[in-house]
Amino acid sequence: MKLATWNINSIRAREERLLTWLGQEKPDVLCLQETKVEDAGFPAAPLRKAGYEIATFGQRSYNGVAIASTQPLAEVTRGFGDGADDDEARVIAATTHGMRVVCVYVPNGQDLASDRYPYKLAWFQRLRAYLERTSTPDQPLALCGDMNVTPDDRDVWSPEKWQGMIHVSSPERAALAEVAAFGLTDMFRHHHGDEKIYSWWDYRGVAFFKNQGLRIDLIYLTQPLVARCTACTIDRNARKGQDASDHAPVVAVIA
Numbered sequence: 001m002k003l004a005t006w007n008i009n010s011i012r013a014r015e016e017r018l019l020t021w022l023g024q025e026k027p028d029v030l031c032l033q034e035t036k037v038e039d040a041g042f043p044a045a046p047l048r049k050a051g052y053e054i055a056t057f058g059q060r061s062y063n064g065v066a067i068a069s070t071q072p073l074a075e076v077t078r079g080f081g082d083g084a085d086d087d088e089a090r091v092i093a094a095t096t097h098g099m100r101v102v103c104v105y106v107p108n109g110q111d112l113a114s115d116r117y118p119y120k121l122a123w124f125q126r127l128r129a130y131l132e133r134t135s136t137p138d139q140p141l142a143l144c145g146d147m148n149v150t151p152d153d154r155d156v157w158s159p160e161k162w163q164g165m166i167h168v169s170s171p172e173r174a175a176l177a178e179v180a181a182f183g184l185t186d187m188f189r190h191h192h193g194d195e196k197i198y199s200w201w202d203y204r205g206v207a208f209f210k211n212q213g214l215r216i217d218l219i220y221l222t223q224p225l226v227a228r229c230t231a232c233t234i235d236r237n238a239r240k241g242q243d244a245s246d247h248a249p250v251v252a253v254i255a
Contacts, residue, residue: 001255002025002027002028002251003097003253004029005031005219006032006245006249007034007105007146008032008245009036009247010035013243014244017238021235028097031103031145032103033064034105035063037059038059042056042058053072054068055076057092064105065092067094074094075093075095076093077094082133090106091127099142104127104147106146106147106149108148109166120172120175121171124172137184139224140225141225143218144219145218147176151177155198162214167214183222185220186218187226188232190226197215197234198213198215199213201239203246217248229254230254230255232252
């Protein structure tokens with residue numbers, strides 16, 4: 001079984017790219033972030049025609065998450081359900097293929113002086129509390145998405161140039177590590193050791209061609225799935241060409 005996550009950066013702008021990729025890679029479950037469309041405008045029909053059931057949590061022009069699966073999606077939930085949900089569509093979860101799948105689009109944070117930065121740190125705390133409230137580490141659980149944080153310096157093309165910036169700060173990394181401490185394993189790092197491979201490259205300049213990227217798109221699994229995961233890769237080819245998302249898909253293979 002293939003489990004994938006992809007920040008598509010507007011599904012309407014990249015619908016054909018997505019459908020082509022689905023036809024080539026045939027993931028069984030796909031988590032999408034930054035769909036940037038309300039649920040009524042989500043192109044569900046083409047995905048259903050391609051063999052997927054869809055659950056969406058959309059928002060006009062911003063944010064938006066979705067899960068697509070070749071099997072039924074059960075127990076679909078949207079948001080944290082903690083009584084503090086705002087109007088930002090960033091979390092959707094469903095049970096499919098014998099596992100609980102949580103798809104997240106973590107707030108960017110903008111910069112360390114922005115009021116969005118403490119919001120981001122608090123959001124991670126809410127995510128950890130959500131996992132504690134809804135799951136246990138001995139259950140098959142996948143947490144997938146754009147985490148907007150590099151776990152450590154191996155995930156940054158130049159730690160020196162990024163020092164003091166968003167996505168690499170110590171509080172962000174500590175907040176992400178606290179989520180992982182629920183009982184989650186970063187599957188790309190699990191399979192690739194110290195390799196410096198990225199999932200996001202800035203549109204500006206020639207960052208992609210110089211491979212000046214960050215690894216911020218992650219697949220985390222609990223131990224029952226870690227034991228079955230045989231590979232985890234980043235599809236850099238999907239970032240190539242005109243009108244590509246600035247993110248590449250991450251794909252885990254689970255036996």
